[in-house]
Amino acid sequence: MITTCLLKTDGQLVFDSALEETKAADTVWYWVDFFNPDEDEAKMLKSFFHFHPLAVEDCLDNQSGRPKLDFYENHAFFLVHSLDQRTLEGKEAGVFMNKEMIVTVHQQPINEINETLEGLIENERLRQGPTAILHRLIDRLVDEYFPLVYEVEDALNSMDEELDTNSRSNIIDRLFDIRHDMSKLRRTIIPMRDLLYRLLNSTRLEYIEDRHIYFGDIHDHLMKLVEMLESYREFSSDVRDSYLSVNSDKMNNIMMTLTVITTIFMPLTFIAGIYGMNFDNMPELHTSYGYFAVLAVMGVIAVGMFLLFVKAGWLQLGRKKKRRLK
Secondary structure (H helix, E strand, O other): OEEEEEEEOOOOEEEOOOHHHHHOOOEEEEEEEEEOOOHHHHHHHHHOOOOOHHHHHHHHOOOOOOOEEEEOOOOEEEEEEEEOOOOOOEEEEEEEEEOOEEEEEEOOOOHHHHHHHHHHHHOOHHHHOHHHHHHHHHHHHHHOHHHHHHHHHHHHHHHHHHHHOOOOOOHHHHHHHHHHHHHHHHHHHHHHHHHHHHHHHOOOOHHHHHHHHHHHHHHHHHHHHHHHHHHHHHHHHHHHHHHHHHHHHHHHHHHHHHHHHHHHHHHHHHHHHHOOOOOOOOHHHHOOOHHHHHHHHHHHHHHHHHHHHHHHOOOOOOOOOOOOOO
C-alpha cells in the first residue's frame, strides 16, 4: 500500500495523490510511505525514484539487521527500528531522504510512522519539510524505547526483593530471561545511538543543520538508555553471582556435613567389620561384657570425633543471627 503526502507552494497539504504529482513544479516537498509493498510497488523504488539497489534491498529484506545510515549520490538512507512491545524484536523501516523528499518503506505496521503522518495535519512544524519529519519519526521511535527499558528495571527490582525474602526457586530462569530481553534491547538501541552520532557528525547532511540541536537531544536520550542498560546488566550480573555464591556456600556446607558424618562412621564400621568376621579363635567373642564394651568404645569414638569436628568449626549447630542496622 502506498500513501502520499505533498506540500504545494500555496501551503496546501495533498494526501493520496498520484506518484507523478511528486514531480510537479508546484510541489515543495513530498512524503511517500510504502507499507508491505508488492512486487510492482517495490519496483517503483528503483524505476520511479531511482534509489540505489543496495538500499532498496536492505529495506525490502526484513532480516537486514542493525539500524544504520548510508550515503548515496542523491539521497541518504536510514534503516531504523521500532521495537515490538511484546516480543522486543525490531521492526525495520527504511527511510530515503534528501532536502525535497522523504520515502519510508516497511513490511510491518509501525505506529510511529502512522502517528507522524497524522501529525502533519495539525502540527505546523512538521510542514517545514523532510528534516522535521525525520526528526519527529526518530524521536517517536526512541520515546517508545523508554517504557521497555523501565520494565527491565522493574523486573530486576522485584527479583532483588525476592532474594531478600529467600524465594530463590526460579530466580536463575527469570534472571536469564531478563538478560535475554536486555540483549534484544541493546541490539537496537546501541546501533540507533551510533546512527544518531553519524548523523550529527556528518558533513553530507547540510540540510539538517537547522535542526542539529533537536537530533542532539535524541542522541542524549539514546545515551541515557544505553547507560541504563549497562547499569542493569552489571546489576543482573551481581544478582547472578550472589545467587551462585549462596548456592555454592549451601552446597559446600551440605557436602562438609555429609563428609563429617561419613568420617565419624568410618572407625565404627571398621570395628564392626572386625567383629563381624567368623573366626573361632577370637577371645573377645566369648567375653561376658564384650558386646557392651565394644558399644561403649564405639560411642566414645563417635562422640569424641563429633566434638572434635565441632571445635574445629566443621559443623555449625545453628545459624548465627544476622546483624540488623538500626
